[in-house]
Amino acid sequence: LTPSPVIPKSSAKSYACQRRTPLKHHNLLLTEALELLSENAELGENEGRSVAFRRAAAILKTLPQAVQRMEDLQGLPCLGDHSLRVIKEMLEYGSSQEVESTRHSEQYQALKALTGIFGVGVKTAERWFRGGLRCPSDVAKSEERLNSAQQAGVLYHEDLSQRVSRAEADAIGQIVERAVQEVLPGAQITLTGGFRRGKETGHDVDFLITHPEEGKEEGLMPKVIQWLETQGVLLYQKTTRNSYLESKDGPSRPPHNMDRFERCFSIFKLDRSTGEGGPLAQAPGGEVGGCEGRAPGSELEPQHCSTGWKAVRVDLVVSPYSQFGFALLGWTGSKLFERELRRWAGKEKNMSLSSHALYDNSQRRYLRASTEEEIFSHLGLEYIPPCDRNA
Ligand code: CTP
Ligand code: MN
Ligand code: MN
Ligand code: MN
Structure with missing residues (x-):
């Protein structure tokens, strides 16, 4: 045939x-x-x-x-x-x-609804399902112990279940840009994830931050977070140091500087009217954007806030300049595209690709690259632009 x-x-x-x-x-x-x-x-x-x-x-x-x-x-x-x-x-x-x-099965609908809560993975959702929980409001009413991510997930679920628009992503970008310039002039931020692939909406906004002078980016994340906190922009944040050293798919001998790679999963408070971040003049704990009773730590009753501001999921990643190309490629997605790149590298090229580096197992050395184009070239692949990585 x-x-x-x-x-x-x-x-x-x-x-x-x-x-x-x-x-x-x-x-x-x-x-x-x-x-x-x-x-x-x-x-x-x-x-x-x-x-x-x-x-x-x-x-x-x-x-x-x-x-x-x-x-x-x-x-x-x-x-x-x-x-x-x-x-x-x-x-x-x-x-x-x-x-x-x-599509109509109770199990599919419940597990989808429960994993749709920020901070809730498949295992937790499965356990809650067996315990009779079916949706976010069941969780809010239940006696379940929630970690701080899940508490934020339940509290802001209404907003977080709405799509983020490109305009909102750009408004968040301006806030992040301002924060980064305040704490480290010359640092560069790049919009990654679905928006870089041309999507018009997303479930979150993803940014990659670097500085052209290698090493300058060290310690940047805590400073950016602190600045955002003082401005009242953050509703939730969890910063994790890079877990790369323990990861299974990384090269066997990671470069010494890898432990600098940091990421932050956060929830921003985006002003609806101006597209700016949380009201800069207001003290934390005061009435915010016309919404009362939404202070973290208060009773875990989901709050509805149709005016004033919107909770938006934001992911921030800091990469050393020498790894920027790998980080950009790794954080642009789609998830399947990333998975396929790694599978191609391993199976067809005897190489290990991560968001940090490309290791050639045959030559037993790292292959340097400062752009995505160079990485595709090392991998023997035709360059695919972000808008065509929507696998
Ligand atoms: N990513 C990752 N590690 C995570 C989460 C995400 O490396 N713990 C990467 C994914 O592989 C993807 C990129 O970050 O390449 C963006 O992930 P995500 O924001 O979940 O998806 P998007 O493609 O941006 O789609 P959406 O619009 O739903 O946010
Ligand atoms: Mn995203
Ligand atoms: Mn997604
Ligand atoms: Mn993301």
Whole structure:
């Protein structure tokens, strides 16, 4: 059988990092169905199955037109029996029984709602589900012990479940820029994650911070956080030192400077009217933005605040300049694209790629790179721009 003429050559490549995957594509009904099955497998902690469905969805996003017949799929990689069965059913009947019964199942809906709370992972959600909890308000009313992330997650759930717009992301960017310039002039911030890939909305806003003078970025994160705290911009923050030294997928001999890599998972208070951060003139603990009773530590009753300000999830990462290219590539996503890059590096090139470095296991040395283009080149891959990494 010869590949269908509608299939471009690049769609026949089996790693997502070898293909261009745009944000807008022609097979949304099919990809949404496969991604729901992927998500359900993830909620059931079946990682292999989850990745298989996600890869199947990703290949359909590269096609230049809508799939209409099964013959249209000839020559495409990444489509396993199960995915093919779902696609066939959808092409014939317009929907898939497995997808619809999963979509409506109590377990899927509850685990999705519970993991939708900031700070709640699959294991916690599963335990709560077994204990009878089904949604964020059940958690708020329950006696469950919550860690500080989960408390913030429940408290701000209403706002955090709303999408973040590009305009809001830019407003947050200005606040971060100001904070960074205050504490370290010359530092550079870059918008990463979904917004860098061209998405119009996101579940959070991701930033990478560096300084062109190697070493200057050391100790930057605590200072930035402190500045933001004094301005009343932060509703929640947790800074973690880089866990790279313990990570499984990092190179065996990490460079000595790796322990400087820091990240911060935070929740910003974004002023709705001006797009600025929390009211700079107001003292912490006072009435804020017309919303009362929202002070952390108060009763854990979810608060609704339709005016004044909005809680927004923000991720900050600080990278030494020498690792900037790797950090930028690693934090731009998508998650599947990242996964595929690492799989390609390991399986096809005998290299180990992380957000810090690229190690060549055959040559037993690190391959330097200051740009994403150089990293793709080291990996023997055609450069894929961020807007085409939406696998
Ligand atoms: N990432 C990571 N480690 C984490 C969380 C995220 O390396 N603990 C990386 C992901 O691999 C991804 C990037 O950070 O490349 C952005 O992740 P995330 O914000 O979760 O997803 P987005 O693609 O930005 O999508 P969304 O719009 O939903 O935020
Ligand atoms: Mn993001
Ligand atoms: Mn996401
Ligand atoms: Mn993020």
